[in-house]
Amino acid sequence: MAMRVLVCRLSDVVDDELRAFPVRGVTWPVIVTRIDGKLVAVPGVCPHEDVALADGDLHGTVITCPGHSYEFDLRTGKCTHDPTLSLRRYPVTVVADEVWVDLL
Numbered sequence: 021m022a023m024r025v026l027v028c029r030l031s032d033v034v035d036d037e038l039r040a041f042p043v044r045g046v047t048w049p050v051i052v053t054r055i056d057g058k059l060v061a062v063p064g065v066c067p068h069e070d071v072a073l074a075d076g077d078l079h080g081t082v083i084t085c086p087g088h089s090y091e092f093d094l095r096t097g098k099c100t101h102d103p104t105l106s107l108r109r110y111p112v113t114v115v116a117d118e119v120w121v122d123l124l
């Protein structure tokens with residue numbers, strides 16, 4: 021069963037910018053941004069090691085982790101350095117101005 025949580029408001033999301041939103045009861049914040057006009061939500065932690073991805077850089081559709089500079093494409097979640105790693109993309113539902121994310 022999905023765990024749907026309210027993460028932020030549409031007005032909080034900035035195109036092509038990494039913004040991480042804390043979620044009560046969840047260790048790491050959720051990053052929500054808009055890529056190519058579509059909302060994208062991913063964990064705020066790198067799947068390689070526990071490093072905050074919101075502190076990384078976003079160029080186009082690619083996040084570069086500040087830990088070891090691995091890159092993740094937000095369109096797919098795939099890591100360009102290590103095919104065994106991927107960044108989970110959470111399903112997003114917008115209700116009025118609210119951005120809800122299915123964490124599980």
Ligand code: FES
Pocket residue numbers: 066067068069070071085086087088089090
């Ligand atoms: S912690 Fe992100 S690449 Fe190593």
